[in-house]
Amino acid sequence: GDSVTQMEGPVTLSEEAFLTINCTYTATGYPSLFWYVQYPGEGLQLLLKATKADDKGSNKGFEATYRKETTSFHLEKGSVQVSDSAVYFCALIKAAGNKLTFGGGTRVLVKP
Amino acid sequence: ETGVTQSPTHLIKTRGQQVTLRCSSQSGHNTVSWYQQALGQGPQFIFQYYREEENGRGNFPPRFSGLQFPNYSSELNVNALELDDSALYLCASSFGDRDDEQFFGPGTRLTVL
Numbered sequence: 001g002d003s004v005t006q007m008e009g010p011v012t013l014s015e016e017a018f019l020t021i022n023c024t025y026t027a028t029g030y031p032s033l034f035w036y037v038q039y040p041g042e043g044l045q046l047l048l049k050a051t052k053a054d055d056k057g058s059n060k061g062f063e064a065t066y067r068k069e070t071t072s073f074h075l076e077k078g079s080v081q082v083s084d085s086a087v088y089f090c091a092l093i094k095a096a097g098n099k100l101t102f103g104g105g106t107r108v109l110v111k112p
Numbered sequence: 113e114t115g116v117t118q119s120p121t122h123l124i125k126t127r128g129q130q131v132t133l134r135c136s137s138q139s140g141h142n143t144v145s146w147y148q149q150a151l152g153q154g155p156q157f158i159f160q161y162y163r164e165e166e167n168g169r170g171n172f173p174p175r176f177s178g179l180q181f182p183n184y185s186s187e188l189n190v191n192a193l194e195l196d197d198s199a200l201y202l203c204a205s206s207f208g209d210r211d212d213e214q215f216f217g218p219g220t221r222l223t224v225l
Contacts, residue, residue, distance in 0.1 A: 004154075036216075043116075043202055044155070044216040089154055098168045099145065100204075100214060102154030 002027040006090045006103035013080055013110050021075040021106045023064075023090035031092040033057075033066050033073040034100070038087045047075075047088070080110045116205050116217035124223045125193050133188040133220045135203030142207060143167070144186040145214060146178060149200040161186055162208075190222075198224045 006023045013019060025031065032051045036044040048057030050066035050073065057064050064075045073090060090103040117136045125131050137144050143162045147155035157170035161180035175191040184205075190197055200221050204214035 043218040044204075046213075046215070091154075098143075098160050098162075099157035099170060100147075100155070101157070104154045105152075 002101045004103035009107035016079045019077045023073045034091045036089045118217040122221045136185045137205030141205035145204045147202040193224045
């Protein structure tokens with residue numbers, strides 16, 4: 001079945017450091033790919049998405065590129081802030097599908 | 113535009129009891145999906161309702177059931193609660209076949225003792 005694998009955390013960084021969270025997926029066909037963020041005590045917020053190969057999703061300084069050849073969708077941010085501390089989830093949904101399949105989440109802690 | 117709301121925020125039940133969780137979808141959305149997020153894990157799809165009919169189900173037993181009402185709000189019912197049912201239950205709404213744009217509520221934290 002479909003699956004999403006992302007690097008385990010926690011990832012601890014200093015403010016203004018570069019952040020990368022790796023995400024790879026297994027799915028038939030051409031899924032859409034997502035990054036969601038969950039702040040403490042809150043639900044999930046869509047951070048960015050990409051719907052086809054080579055698409056780049058971007059939002060709030062975060063970027064991820066849909067790489068079909070490596071089945072990857074790594075999340076990057078060039079300069080993190082304390083407010084970026086959260087849990088980040090990579091997810092996919094298959095074309096004509098109706099359920100999101102999530103990775104296990106990566107906790108990011110940014111220290112001042 | 114009103115976002116997705118869920119109630120209650122928290123609740124505590126004992127093993128064997130039944131629970132009902134509620135979700136109001138975002139304005140203009142007619143599809144509701146439910147997910148279970150165990151502590152430290154990613155959300156798992158329970159089922160989806162579209163126009164008051166179940167439209168797909170994940171790997172959850174029949175004691176997990178749901179409803180969707182004409183105003184597109186939804187309920188998740190869990191019977192015969194087990195300790196492993198302790199989790200954050202998330203509701204997400206979307207419009208029609210645009211399932212790639214699911215908007216999540218804040219969740220209900222269920223603790224089963």
